[in-house]
Amino acid sequence: MLSIGSSTQGASERYIQSFGCSWLRHIMDIGIAKGYQALDGVIFSAGTCDSLQNVSDIWRKVFSEQWAYNLTFPVLTDTKAAVEYLQNEFETLVQKISEKFPDNPHGFTITDSIKLYNRKRINLQKLLSLVSERRFRYSDFFKLALLGDILPIETINPYLSIKIEQVESSSQLTIPDSPRLLLSGGMFDSFRLFEEIPEFDQIVTDDLSFGARNFKFSIPQSGFLQGYAQAYLERIPDPTAFDMEKRWKGLEEAIRHHNIEGVILLGMKFCDPDSFEFVSIQNNLKDLDIPYLTLETSPDLSNIQQIQTRLSAYIEMLS
Ligand code: SF4
Incomplete structure (x- = not known):
């Protein structure tokens, strides 16, 4: 970094x-x-x-x-016109990229790429399920999820497969199974926060733009750009889509599936989409009787001490 x-x-x-x-x-x-x-x-x-x-x-x-x-990106996500619009945007982008960068240094075809990126998504899903089983730390998982967006795909995929094998053949971690926390938010990517505050390893799953929302879908091998547009728009949307109904449906499903006991809402300072959606999510969590903690930070993590104090108090309250 x-x-x-x-x-x-x-x-x-x-x-x-x-x-x-x-x-x-x-x-x-x-x-x-x-x-x-x-x-x-x-x-x-x-x-x-x-x-x-x-x-x-x-x-x-x-x-x-x-x-x-x-x-x-289209504002509405669930209409045929939105899929057509995004497909058209993707087609124009592909054309612009091939004009600007006519060489294909890796020699991958689009079909190769779809296979490789779908493989990465499956590997990350598997690793996250190992986090939920308390066999892999959330802080380590999140770092790998970010690396998956930075390292070349032909490097990260074998690495993820080896990591999964290693974790599966090792015993469970010593992290207490309760409280089981879900982390929700938008474009948070400062993994140092999770490394420096061990209490974040109580997280068993997330709902971040660079976390689970980034890989919980796969692209069909045929009809690439239309399939990509459709899969992208059908996934759990980012806070920027302002589609609270679909967003909450995905969160509620994760809460039930992972036996979540508490939710951390982590927002970026001065991010309006995060602030807007937190109000609705907080109301829905109150209805479900799930205690939540709302945190706000910036990429330089200038308030890390305050976050640590508030998170410790929240976990103590849940225990
Ligand atoms: S305002 Fe929020 S959604 Fe927009 S770029 Fe900033 S962090 Fe991302």
């Missing part, structure tokens, strides 16, 4: 709108401090939240050597 010095922290202030969230500021600060030379380009998801709206224009200005593209 890149760390940024205090002299460059806040360097993004002059580029980002006042309502920009802490996550967006953080990735801009890192880019200004260290550059993103390792990346050939960046694809932004437009039509999701206010912070990300039109960031690609700012990105082009700040990192002028880098290719930046806006992929617009």
Whole structure:
């Protein structure tokens, strides 16, 4: 992970709108401090939240050597028109990528890629089920889930398979089975929080954008882009989709399936989609009589001590 010095922290202030969230500021600060030379380009998801709206224009200005593209997602997720729209967006993106990067360094066909990424999704699902059985730490799982998005697919897949074999052949961990916690939220990706606060290993499953929501679906091998659009829109939506009914259905199912005793709602500072949905989720959790803890942080984890104190008190209350 890149760390940024205090002299460059806040360097993004002059580029980002006042309502920009802490996550967006953080990735801009890192880019200004260290550059993103390792990346050939960046694809932004437009039509999701206010912070990300039109960031690609700012990105082009700040990192002028880098290719930046806006992929617009439909607001509604459960209509035929939404699937057609997203399929069309994907087709345009594929065309733009092949124009911009005509070489295919890995030599993968689209069918190869679907197989490899579906394999990764299955491996991550398996690892998460081992977390629920208390055989693998949530903090280790989350780190691997993030690595799965960074390392080349041909590297991460064998690694995940070996890890699963190792965990399956070892005995259970010494983590107490109660309380069983679910972690819900949006674009949280600072895994150091889970490494530094051992109480987070009480988590048995999650509902984060870079966690379980990122791999709990698979893409059909035929009709690739149409199938991808459909699978993507049918999955449990991110907070940015503002589809509370579908979102809560997925959460409720996870609560029952994993015998959840408590829910942690983890939001990113100044993230409106997180704040909006937490109110509905909290009301639904009250109806189910599930105690919850709402935490808010930023990518630099400046309030980590406070989080540790509040989490310890919450777990003590549940025990
Ligand atoms: S969803 Fe939230 S954390 Fe993600 S970019 Fe938008 S405001 Fe920031």
